[in-house]
Amino acid sequence: MAVENGIGTGTGTGTEVLAWSPGIALRSPSGLEAKLGSLVLLLLLPLACGLAPLCCFRQPPSSADARSPVLSLVSCFAGGGFLATCLLDLLPDYLASISAALEGLRVTLQFPLPEFILAMGFFLVLVLEQVALAQREASSIPEETRVLLPTGSIQTLSPQPPVPGTRSAIRAGLLVLALALHAVLEGLALGLQEAEGAVLRVCLALVLHKCAVAFSLALKLLRGRLRPPAVVACLTLFAMMSPLGVGLGTAVAAGAGPRQRLCRGVLEGLAAGTFLYITFLEILPQELGVPQHRIPKVILLLAGFALVTAILFIKI
Numbered sequence: 001m002a003v004e005n006g007i008g009t010g011t012g013t014g015t016e017v018l019a020w021s022p023g024i025a026l027r028s029p030s031g032l033e034a035k036l037g038s039l040v041l042l043l044l045l046p047l048a049c050g051l052a053p054l055c056c057f058r059q060p061p062s063s064a065d066a067r068s069p070v071l072s073l074v075s076c077f078a079g080g081g082f083l084a085t086c087l088l089d090l091l092p093d094y095l096a097s098i099s100a101a102l103e104g105l106r107v108t109l110q111f112p113l114p115e116f117i118l119a120m121g122f123f124l125v126l127v128l129e130q131v132a133l134a135q136r137e138a139s140s141i142p143e144e145t146r147v148l149l150p151t152g153s154i155q156t157l158s159p160q161p162p163v164p165g166t167r168s169a170i171r172a173g174l175l176v177l178a179l180a181l182h183a184v185l186e187g188l189a190l191g192l193q194e195a196e197g198a199v200l201r202v203c204l205a206l207v208l209h210k211c212a213v214a215f216s217l218a219l220k221l222l223r224g225r226l227r228p229p230a231v232v233a234c235l236t237l238f239a240m241m242s243p244l245g246v247g248l249g250t251a252v253a254a255g256a257g258p259r260q261r262l263c264r265g266v267l268e269g270l271a272a273g274t275f276l277y278i279t280f281l282e283i284l285p286q287e288l289g290v291p292q293h294r295i296p297k298v299i300l301l302l303a304g305f306a307l308v309t310a311i312l313f314i315k316i
Contacts, residue, residue, distance in 0.1 A: 031196035035250055038190060038203035042242040045207055050214035050235035054228055071215055072287050076297040078208035079283035080304025085205045086275035088312055089198060090189060094118070094272050098265030104258035117266055121185070121273020126281070128181060176234045179217060182274070183210065183241035184248070189271035191249020192264055201311050208304075209278065210242060 098114045186209075190202045214235060221231045249271075252264050287297055 031194060031199040032250075034196045034199040034203075035191065035193075035246060038199060038206075039243045039246050041203065041207055042187065042190075042210060042246065043239050046210040046214040046242075047235060047239040049211040050218045050239065051232070052215065053218040053222060054231060069293055071212060072290065073293065073296060073300050074208065075212045075283055076287050077300040077304040078205065078212055079279055079287065080301040080306075081205040081208055081308045082275055082279045082283065082304075083301075084305045084308035084312070085201055086272060086279060088309060089201055090268070090272040090275055091118075093193075093198065094265065094268040097261065097268055101258060101261035101265045104261060114265075114269060117269035118273045118276070121270035122277050123273075124270065125182060125185065125274050125277045132177070176217070176238060179213065179238055180241040182278075183238060184245040185271055185274040186210075186278075187242035187245020187247075188249040188267050189245075189275065190242075191246040191251075192253050192268050192271065193249075194253060197311070201308055204311075205308065206242060209283075210239075214238060 095114055098117070102109065102113075186206055190199060190206060193199045193202055217238060218231060218235060221234055226234075249267065252260065252267060284301075288294070288301075
């Protein structure tokens with residue numbers, strides 16, 4: 001009896017028997033089909049959420065609109081999903097992957113290299129964000145001019161502010177650049193996964209987070225008085241970055257040699273460090289630090305954690 005494309009063929013006494021095996025027919029190499037579907041979702045859903053404020057607001061929204069309760073609650077739910085994905089899925093897979101790669105290269109280390117790579121992923125995003133914030137704050141601090149009056153007193157004069165459009169464009173560029181690089185590292189975490197269930201779990205966390213970030217980014221760009229075509233261009237660039245990371249991660253994961261496995265392990269560590277930063281220094285402090293809807297936020301945080309934990313438990 002032979003098996004071709006999930007169909008078993010056998011010959012008896014002049015009679016041919018066909019037997020179909022669904023497990024074989026539905027098997028995809030390294031979750032490739034799930035990655036392709038996740039790539040489409042990561043491109044279209046965040047872009048749709050980012051374009052929603054352009055349709056809802058005919059004038060730039062205020063700061064109160066940018067921190068709407070719905071957006072805050074969605075971010076808390078995504079934070080719970082990120083926490084479970086990082087602690088229960090990415091970290092164990094990363095540690096096992098890099099340990100196997102080092103064993104394949106016959107390398108024995110006394111230095112905690114896996115934990116160091118994880119910390120480097122954390123600090124990479126931290127430094128990137130702080131540099132962008134420092135540049136933005138430096139461009140927004142007005143210089144003061146002191147003038148000595150005939151009476152001997154000193155008067156402080158503030159110069160005319162720069163052109164609002166120029167400053168808004170610079171701020172928008174820095175913000176979009178930081179988020180774009182951030183999104184590439186997030187997409188790497190998905191592209192490096194091999195099992196279909198792991199791909200779906202990481203995709204769920206990323207889609208929730210990117211939709212919330214895209215909506216918030218659109219509101220910030222509108223408040224910055226950017227024209228709608230410029231906002232659409234920024235949102236499109238941001239939406240394309242995670243699929244780009246997925247493609248890069250998939251290409252790296254295709255390597256079967258020990259050096260390719262080590263490279264994959266390093267990228268998994270950087271991606272896991274990115275998830276740690278997003279969860280503990282971006283989502284949780286920002287959302288739980290606001291004295292509004294505390295109990296619903298905690299409930300949704302636990303719900304997001306429980307959802308990913310249940311998916312891990314049943315092993316879809």
